[in-house]
Amino acid sequence: MDVRFTTAGDTAFNVEFGEGIDRPTNARVMALHARLKSAAPPGLVETVPTFRSLQVVYDPIATSRREVQAAVEAELAHADEAPAAGALWRLPVCYDPDLGPDLVELSASLGLSAERLIALHGSTEYFVYMLGFMPGFAYMGDLPAELEKPRRSEPRVRVPAGSVATAGRLTTVYPWESPGGWHLIGRCPVPLYDGSRPSPVLLAAGDRVRFEAVDRARFDALSAEAAAGRFDPDTLRATP
Amino acid sequence: MIAPSLAPCLTVVRPGLFATIQDLGRFGHQELGMPVAGALDPIGLRLANALVGNPAGTAGVEIALLGPALKVEADGVRVAVVGPMALSLEREGQSPQPLESHRSHTLARGDVLKLGAVTGAAVAYLAVAGGFALEPFLGSLSTYVRAGIGPLGGKPLGDGTRLPLNRNDAPPGADVELPEPPDYGGGPVRVVLGPQEDRFTAAAVDTFLSAGYRVGKDADRMGLRLDGPTLAHTGSADIPSDGLVTGSIQVPGNGQPILLLNDHQTAGGYAKIATVISADLPRVGRLSPGGALSFRAVTVEEAEAIRRRQEQTIAAWVRAIRPVRPAGGVDLEALYTENLVSGVVDIVNGNGDILNQEQMCGRAP
Numbered sequence A: 001m002d003v004r005f006t007t008a009g010d011t012a013f014n015v016e017f018g019e020g021i022d023r024p025t026n027a028r029v030m031a032l033h034a035r036l037k038s039a040a041p042p043g044l045v046e047t048v049p050t051f052r053s054l055q056v057v058y059d060p061i062a063t064s065r066r067e068v069q070a071a072v073e074a075e076l077a078h079a080d081e082a083p084a085a086g087a088l089w090r091l092p093v094c095y096d097p098d099l100g101p102d103l104v105e106l107s108a109s110l111g112l113s114a115e116r117l118i119a120l121h122g123s124t125e126y127f128v129y130m131l132g133f134m135p136g137f138a139y140m141g142d143l144p145a146e147l148e149k150p151r152r153s154e155p156r157v158r159v160p161a162g163s164v165a166t167a168g169r170l171t172t173v174y175p176w177e178s179p180g181g182w183h184l185i186g187r188c189p190v191p192l193y194d195g196s197r198p199s200p201v202l203l204a205a206g207d208r209v210r211f212e213a214v215d216r217a218r219f220d221a222l223s224a225e226a227a228a229g230r231f232d233p234d235t236l237r238a239t240p
Numbered sequence B: 001m002i003a004p005s006l007a008p009c010l011t012v013v014r015p016g017l018f019a020t021i022q023d024l025g026r027f028g029h030q031e032l033g034m035p036v037a038g039a040l041d042p043i044g045l046r047l048a049n050a051l052v053g054n055p056a057g058t059a060g061v062e063i064a065l066l067g068p069a070l071k072v073e074a075d076g077v078r079v080a081v082v083g084p085m086a087l088s089l090e091r092e093g094q095s096p097q098p099l100e101s102h103r104s105h106t107l108a109r110g111d112v113l114k115l116g117a118v119t120g121a122a123v124a125y126l127a128v129a130g131g132f133a134l135e136p137f138l139g140s141l142s143t144y145v146r147a148g149i150g151p152l153g154g155k156p157l158g159d160g161t162r163l164p165l166n167r168n169d170a171p172p173g174a175d176v177e178l179p180e181p182p183d184y185g186g187g188p189v190r191v192v193l194g195p196q197e198d199r200f201t202a203a204a205v206d207t208f209l210s211a212g213y214r215v216g217k218d219a220d221r222m223g224l225r226l227d228g229p230t231l232a233h234t235g236s237a238d239i240p241s242d243g244l245v246t247g248s249i250q251v252p253g254n255g256q257p258i259l260l261l262n263d264h265q266t267a268g269g270y271a272k273i274a275t276v277i278s279a280d281l282p283r284v285g286r287l288s289p290g291g292a293l294s295f296r297a298v299t300v301e302e303a304e305a306i307r308r309r310q311e312q313t314i315a316a317w318v319r320a321i322r323p324v325r326p327a328g329g330v331d332l333e334a335l336y337t338e339n340l341v342s343g344v345v346d347i348v349n350g351n352g353d354i355l356n357q358e359q360m361c362g363r364a365p
Helices: A023-039 A065-076 A103-109 A114-121 A216-227 B042-051 B202-210 B278-285 B300-319 B332-349 B357-361
Strands: A004-007 A012-016 A044-049 A053-058 A088-093 A126-131 A138-141 A156-159 A163-167 A170-173 A178-180 A183-187 A208-213 B009-014 B018-022 B060-064 B069-073 B077-082 B085-090 B097-099 B104-107 B112-118 B123-128 B162-164 B189-193 B213-219 B223-227 B238-243 B248-250 B258-260 B267-270 B272-276 B295-297
Touching: A012 A065, A012 B238, A023 A044, A023 A053, A023 A065, A023 A126, A053 A065, A053 B238, A065 B300, A088 A216, A103 A114, A103 A183, A114 A183, B009 B112, B042 B060, B042 B077, B042 B123, B042 B278, B042 B300, B060 B112, B112 B123, B189 B278, B189 B300, B202 B272, B202 B295, B248 B267, B272 B278, B278 B300
Parallel strands: A088 A208, B189 B295
Antiparallel strands: A004 A012, A012 A053, A044 A053, A126 A138, A126 A208, A138 A170, A156 A178, A163 A170, A163 A183, B009 B069, B009 B162, B018 B060, B060 B123, B069 B112, B077 B104, B077 B123, B085 B097, B085 B112, B189 B272, B213 B223, B223 B258, B238 B267, B248 B258, B248 B272
16 A cells, blocks of 8 residues: 655654545554554654654664665555554543533534433544644544534633543543633543653553543542542543 | 752742753653653753763753843852853852853852843753753653643742752863854755645745745744745645644645744644754754744755764864863964864855854854
């Protein structure tokens, strides 16, 4: 299958597997990411998976584009097998209009009841395509087609941390308070980023996520546990 | 255990405007969305470290706009500043005296090192022998202020901040100096076109490589918005988000390019017309609002060769570091070393193009 190499200066290049955001394309990105991680050719700094391409970062003092690209091409010859399935997480969400201020407007604009929107959002196992924007910000898909809606035309200056949001066919949980243009439909009470954990970012590219609705009382209890540092994120791991 | 109040440290007695702890960046975690951050001018940090005998990647203080005043609460602390910043020393019972940059100074307990305005470049660096006794996060002491990541709570130096010193690793030695401030070169900033130059019209690529741009007022550690001719896309400016590097030049739908610096996001959804070569990142990292720049395209192979030559030059600058010259008298050895270094600089610039040397160095005339 064709791949395209594009150049990002003398410290990086991209291996592009396609143009679109889809699982088969992303699986090839993740497979090459995994293979290069274990092959660790000399001078490779890191690889950064995105929707349809892998960014390969190298040290031009230790190696060269020619050498690193040759190493990548050698791995590509073997990178057809599917990458290992990532962890499955069950993330609690409180779909309360106070916590998801776009819930009512978004469901109305999609011609759905809020209840139907919530049911649809919780009906799917999502796949983490990539992380970006902020540490721990996971781009997850695919949202059911009935929920597809482009980003807000007026982004918010301040989106609270934990906000569960949608845009296009993607969904996310904002790990930090930040600006944002996605539709806010609820709030997750457990932190997706915690600098005190050995691995501060909860979700990795390739992981899978199911959202589970919780009521406001449960949301408040989990928020309090998390704020007190008593919440163990491993309890969110679904047993296989 | 030493009581905290007695632990060797530098204490901030006036915070300055924007000083952060930075090393050469937090690589290896971009797959988590973790920005690299790190020194905007890695040459400046590396030379400051060389002056105090530290490994090149030891974390120092990156100072923008106006530096802090630091009280020395340890004995015999060797420090060095590289970059266009005024500094002075206040010592008990003495009148304040100006200190030179581009050399080391050994400070005594109770001294107050006053770091002044940074003029002629965006940043200057302070290195301390042995570095700071701060806890690295994900292998780095770089500060990413936007998300509060890094030492000191991921914040800039504040009033009363204590910078604990790593005294065990402080190499002993007499004070030394660089024969001259580093030459960052001049002329157009060199870029490699891509990764998405095919998303732009041929006219836009021509314009980008021939027009003059200025750094706009929106300029910070994340990037520089460039004022100048707009660049037309052949279609949409939006792409499926892909990886970014320091030096990526992305062009949103309004056609105004943005040159991304060290605090850039790990991925972005705007087409990128070109990427600044790694050898020119220290130059662009030193640009401030109003700074002029233009671009010239080179190949990846040329960029790699330029970077390797630059590393040889930096190594020669480090080798040329010499004991501080006694006042008066001619130092033949130093003259010889200066000539040697100048020779290497000529090799690097190739054409002796030092057009903007004064502006780029920000050196006082």
